[in-house]
Amino acid sequence: MSGGDRVSQPLLQVSDLHVQIASRRGIVRAVDGVSLEVPAGEAVGLVGESGSGKSMTLRAILGVLPAEARVTAGQVLLDGVDLTQLANNQLNQIRGPKIAMIFQEPMSALNPVMRVGSQIAEGPQVHLGMNRRQAAERAIELMRRVGIPDPERRYRSFPHEFSGGMRQRVMIAIALSCEPSLILCDEPTTALDVTIQDQILRLLTRLCRESGTSLVFVTHDLPVVAQVCHQIAVMYAGRIVERGSVQEVLTQPWHPYTLGLVRSAPDVDHPRSSLAAIPGAPPSLVSPPAGCRFHPRCKFAEQDCTVTEPPLRLIDAGHATACLHYERCLDELRTEGADR
Amino acid sequence: MSAISLSAGAGAGDSAPQAAAAERAQPRRHHWYRQPALIAGIVIIGLILLAVIAAPLLTSWNPDTQNLNATLEGFSAHHWLGTDQEGRDTFARLLYGGRVDLQVAFIAVLFPFVLGTILGSLAGYFGGWIDLIIMRLVDIVVAFPFFVLIIALVFVLGPGERSIYIAITLVGWVSYARIIRGEILVAKRQEYVLAAQSGGLSNLRIMGRHLLPNVITQAIIYAMSDIVQDILAIVTLSYLGLGIQPPAADWGTMISDGQNFLTTHWQLTTIPGLVVVVTGLGLSLIGDGLADLLRPGQ
Numbered sequence: 001m002s003g004g005d006r007v008s009q010p011l012l013q014v015s016d017l018h019v020q021i022a023s024r025r026g027i028v029r030a031v032d033g034v035s036l037e038v039p040a041g042e043a044v045g046l047v048g049e050s051g052s053g054k055s056m057t058l059r060a061i062l063g064v065l066p067a068e069a070r071v072t073a074g075q076v077l078l079d080g081v082d083l084t085q086l087a088n089n090q091l092n093q094i095r096g097p098k099i100a101m102i103f104q105e106p107m108s109a110l111n112p113v114m115r116v117g118s119q120i121a122e123g124p125q126v127h128l129g130m131n132r133r134q135a136a137e138r139a140i141e142l143m144r145r146v147g148i149p150d151p152e153r154r155y156r157s158f159p160h161e162f163s164g165g166m167r168q169r170v171m172i173a174i175a176l177s178c179e180p181s182l183i184l185c186d187e188p189t190t191a192l193d194v195t196i197q198d199q200i201l202r203l204l205t206r207l208c209r210e211s212g213t214s215l216v217f218v219t220h221d222l223p224v225v226a227q228v229c230h231q232i233a234v235m236y237a238g239r240i241v242e243r244g245s246v247q248e249v250l251t252q253p254w255h256p257y258t259l260g261l262v263r264s265a266p267d268v269d270h271p272r273s274s275l276a277a278i279p280g281a282p283p284s285l286v287s288p289p290a291g292c293r294f295h296p297r298c299k300f301a302e303q304d305c306t307v308t309e310p311p312l313r314l315i316d317a318g319h320a321t322a323c324l325h326y327e328r329c330l331d332e333l334r335t336e337g338a339d340r
Numbered sequence: 341m342s343a344i345s346l347s348a349g350a351g352a353g354d355s356a357p358q359a360a361a362a363e364r365a366q367p368r369r370h371h372w373y374r375q376p377a378l379i380a381g382i383v384i385i386g387l388i389l390l391a392v393i394a395a396p397l398l399t400s401w402n403p404d405t406q407n408l409n410a411t412l413e414g415f416s417a418h419h420w421l422g423t424d425q426e427g428r429d430t431f432a433r434l435l436y437g438g439r440v441d442l443q444v445a446f447i448a449v450l451f452p453f454v455l456g457t458i459l460g461s462l463a464g465y466f467g468g469w470i471d472l473i474i475m476r477l478v479d480i481v482v483a484f485p486f487f488v489l490i491i492a493l494v495f496v497l498g499p500g501e502r503s504i505y506i507a508i509t510l511v512g513w514v515s516y517a518r519i520i521r522g523e524i525l526v527a528k529r530q531e532y533v534l535a536a537q538s539g540g541l542s543n544l545r546i547m548g549r550h551l552l553p554n555v556i557t558q559a560i561i562y563a564m565s566d567i568v569q570d571i572l573a574i575v576t577l578s579y580l581g582l583g584i585q586p587p588a589a590d591w592g593t594m595i596s597d598g599q600n601f602l603t604t605h606w607q608l609t610t611i612p613g614l615v616v617v618v619t620g621l622g623l624s625l626i627g628d629g630l631a632d633l634l635r636p637g638q
Contacts (some may be wrong), residue, residue: 067467095539108531
């Protein structure tokens with residue numbers, strides 16, 4: 001869609017991905033036509049509020065959707081191979097050595113009855129054909145790289161003997177263990193306190209930069225995206241509503257939803273007396289509103305917003321929005337800047 | 341206009357925090373030696389096992405040697421617990437019979453444990469038609485009372501140890517399958533399973549290395565009480581003449597042989613009966629103690 005200006009092919013190309021979940025109230029269209037490109041070596045942030053389909057997009061990429069959910073349309077191309085067409089055992093050759101995943105809750109994502117060392121060593125044993133000793137050495141080396149002190153001794157510890165930050169380091173070590181070209185992060189720092197969060201983010205970005213690994217970073221935390229990512233895609237109600245470079249999207253949002261997100265984050269440089277919340281609640285994904293899905297909550301909404309489904313249009317080089325009246329955001333920002 | 345500056349200045353690089361050391365594992369609140377039931381059970385079963393294993397040291401009588409000149413004797417220094425109708429030493433038969441019964445029971449509990457664990461894991465993990473088939477099989481077996489089915493099966497297969505193993509396996513696996521299936525159903529929703537799947541591990545590996553260690557405890561606890569049932573089953577079968585075959589000594593045969601002399605020589609039936617009860621009690625105590633010890637969060 002937007003890759004015309006890019007010479008090299010992106011590492012991961014998600015196009016028009018649809019995921020539907022069967023629920024008691026009907027079919028939930030959790031992901032509804034998401035297209036996403038991840039260039040090699042870059043970090044892409046996927047932002048949106050709870051239930052906007054961020055995690056489902058990640059799980060669909062990796063083919064680990066819950067039993068009630070399935071991909072109904074779209075492609076997930078990794079190095080030109082469509083992952084949605086692969087059988088489970090073929091996908092198992094991809095998961096780990098090509099794409100790894102880091103989860104939000106490091107405690108529940110680690111097996112409580114397995115020693116952390118064995119959990120790190122398992123991937124290399126399965127995917128890289130290492131024997132037990134080689135894999136153990138690799139695990140210790142990885143533990144050292146992610147900053148776990150005294151790795152030889154900690155190798156034999158259980159997850160409950162680690163703090164939250166240390167557990168997330170273990171998760172990173174597991175993700176890196178088979179040298180993937182892409183790591184999917186599902187809110188990896190949400191469960192951590194802020195200082196630890198910062199350490200983990202720095203570690204993650206440094207290790208990915210060193211090894212040239214791409215990142216897809218799902219979060220609802222805009223400062224985190226700003227710290228980690230080059231590109232950002234904003235999701236609302238199962239769709240991408242705005243996409244572009246982090247700098248542009250966060251400073252010059254072209255979609256009223258992004259504008260609302262940026263406004264609702266505290267800003268230390270220009271403290272406001274109160275944070276602006278987006279009125280209303282996200283729509284039901286069983287029967288989403290017609291036209292633009294954001295229009296019931298949008299103060300710029302016009303008559304045509306309730307009818308036309310706005311496509312994601314490329315306005316500027318690499319900056320796309322799915323708003324029919326995106327100029328209004330610019331006006332709003334301009335007048336606000338004048339007020340200050 | 342920048343939310344970017346928020347977290348940029350915080351923290352001091354990614355040097356390792358010392359928090360890990362502070363959050364060391366709490367020592368297990370329940371030590372095994374603090375479980376009175378477990379201790380009592382271990383002492384009882386330990387004594388019985390010791391006596392049974394050291395049988396040749398405790399008695400010089402051969403359990404199968406008949407002496408028709410000394411039948412149905414009472415307690416004496418010579419024959420501690422007297423002799424039976426064939427003149428065989430009751431104490432020796434009790435010890436050597438215990439060897440057979442306990443050995444068969446401990447082996448018999450393994451087969452249903454393994455079979456039930458495998459089938460229960462498959463049913464719980466994969467669900468769908470695999471679950472449907474396995475659980476219908478469970479329903480069929482559960483529809484019959486345990487002893488009725490065991491006795492019927494052994495009757496069909498012919499008496500003997502091999503038949504006992506087969507019958508107990510065919511009937512006993514359902515409890516393990518149910519326990520493991522239920523546990524797996526809960527455990528497979530945990531995020532570490534999703535993480536393992538995301539790591540490209542095969543289903544078999546996830547089941548065997550990640551899920552089973554998390555759920556096997558419940559099956560082990562159940563196995564302890566299952567041994568009691570198996571011993572009772574073996575003794576019952578032998579009592580009915582379907583189990584351990586004469587002349588080999590065994591508690592069930594002793595009880596059944598002795599009951600003809602119940603009014604005159606009560607010890608022939610009562611003592612093996614008591615031993616069965618005490619053994620069952622000991623194993624039950626171990627089972628309860630283990631359950632308290634291994635069940636977390638109490």
